Amino acid sequence: MAAPTAHTEAPAGHNSFPPFQTENFPSQLVWLTLTFVLLYVLMAKVALPRVGSILAERSKRIADDIAAAQQFKERSDAAHAAYEKALADARARAQAIANETREQQAAAAEQTNKSLEAELHRRLAAAEQSIAATRTAAMGNVGAIAADTAAAIVERLIGKTPAPHEVAAALGDAGKS
């Protein structure tokens, strides 16, 4: 088996497996140290503080924005509450004014009613008084009218005018019967 042997043999002429070739170790160690330290310094001094500050700044910004949004929300809530309160106040005031006006008008109407009623009573009483007076007067005249009428009737029947005292006596008898 010549071919596999040729394959496993390293081209550089070393018979050992390349990762185990100790003659290359010093160069690799030196360069590993140099590059690792360089990378460490770059990361520790520049990259990580920068990324850390970017992340801190972003989270601070987000927290600030959320706080600001919260503040705006509180302000808008307060404005809304104030608006609601103003609306309720206005409604209550309108209600009060309406009630007051209604009471005033009712009182005024009652006042008018009372004065009208009193006036009517007064007029009614006056009217009744005048009726009574008229009636009394009328009743007073009835005797005279009856006497005249009776005298006229008697004159027509007998052609002679009776004496007034006879008529009055006759009427008195009729009034008695």
Add this chain to the structure above:
Amino acid sequence: MHLDPIEQFQIKNIWPMLSMGGHQIAFTNSAVYMLLIVVLVSLLFIGATAPRAIVPGRLQATAEVIYEFTATTLRSSTGPEGMKFLPFVFTLFMFVLAANLIGLIPFSFSVTSQLIVTATLALLVFFIVVIFGFWKNGLHFLKLFVPSGVPWVFLPLIVPIEILSFVSRPVSHSVRLFANMLAGHITLQVFAGFIIMLAGAGVLGIFGAVLPFVMVVILFALELLVALLQAYVFAILTCIYLNDAIHPGH
């Protein structure tokens, strides 16, 4: 030319820089990809975040998501005390993740398929845990090896096991990543090699090559998952080990 599945792991010297104590230090293809990792990760996390946009673009959003993901992972494992390790865990996570993902590009090189790289990173974690553990907790750090609630009769048995498992952590930590990347790349290369071999074998072979091609597509999706998952596993194990250093009481 790329039929050899092992050749992709070969370190190639591009520029031999200097020799120190018998060891040659060279600028290699591995170093190129390590630099590429630094450049790409920096572009994502420094370039894309430069506008500091409140409403992020796609790249900035990606950078932010990875940052928050890493921070959440670390915080959930170690609590708020562990957040000072964020730059370390983040760099480790991004280095491994970028290495794994760049390695998936055909004809590229995977830095994490080099045992020396994963072992160095794992040992770095191990020593940070040990040093920080003793520095922060003093000798209380040793309580890590004495689980609470265990009858004292068993302690002679339990304590050596705990110490052994603690010491073997860098081995499992590094080999897990290394072996996953290595095996995945070898498998992909082998199946890709089948395509070329079959396609070169005539008309029938071209039809036969469809099978390994489908296989490579499926495997590539799997390797993408492995690349992400192993970087995550490496990072979360680091977090768990760091938690031991911060809170040594079980």
